[in-house]
Amino acid sequence: MDNAARALLNRLQLGLPLVADPWGALASELGQEPEAMRQHVADWLADGTLTRFGPLFDVARMDGAFTLAAMAVPEERFEAVHQQLLTLPEVAHNYRREHALNMWFVLACTDAEQIAPSLKHIEQITGLAVFNFPKLREFHVQLYLPV
Structure with missing residues (x-):
């Protein structure tokens, strides 16, 4: 560079x-x-130097409800499940991670009451458990990595 x-x-x-x-x-x-x-x-x-380029929104100040969710997806089904979730408008930022819970995504709904039914729907269409990790506290770290 x-x-x-x-x-x-x-x-x-x-x-x-x-x-x-x-x-x-x-x-x-x-x-x-x-x-x-x-x-x-x-x-x-x-x-791949950057994986994303765009704005970061303060979701706490926006209408709607958001949560972080994860799934343990068998490797042979990973791409198929990934594609299933991409069809759902409430699923964003769907990423693979090196962990037993290897698929992580953000679920964005119009209100908090839709979170649980949306997660249940994902479980029904994939046949896999979905783990919900709602935000409990906000941290502002101002991450800066000089290159």
Whole structure:
């Protein structure tokens, strides 16, 4: 990774400027071209340097109800179950983890009363137990990993 890419990756961890043209503002700040910066991000997403690029929302301030859920999915069924969950509009951020509970996802419903029935529905369509891990406390760690 060259110095320009490193500077961009470090700066993006602090967020995009909240202006009409955030890439233009970053270009001025870093002395880079906006299109080159967007291409870096596209390349990082393609090669796995980044797994996601987008906003983080304070879900506690949004309408609706959210919970973290996990499942122990047999390896031979993992892709099929993953695809099943992708069809459900309330399932987001469905990821594989190296753990006995190897599939983790966020469940987002319009209200708290829909969480339990939605988890039960997932159990019914997959035939697998779903473990619910609701947020008990909010932590703001301001994670920054300089590269």
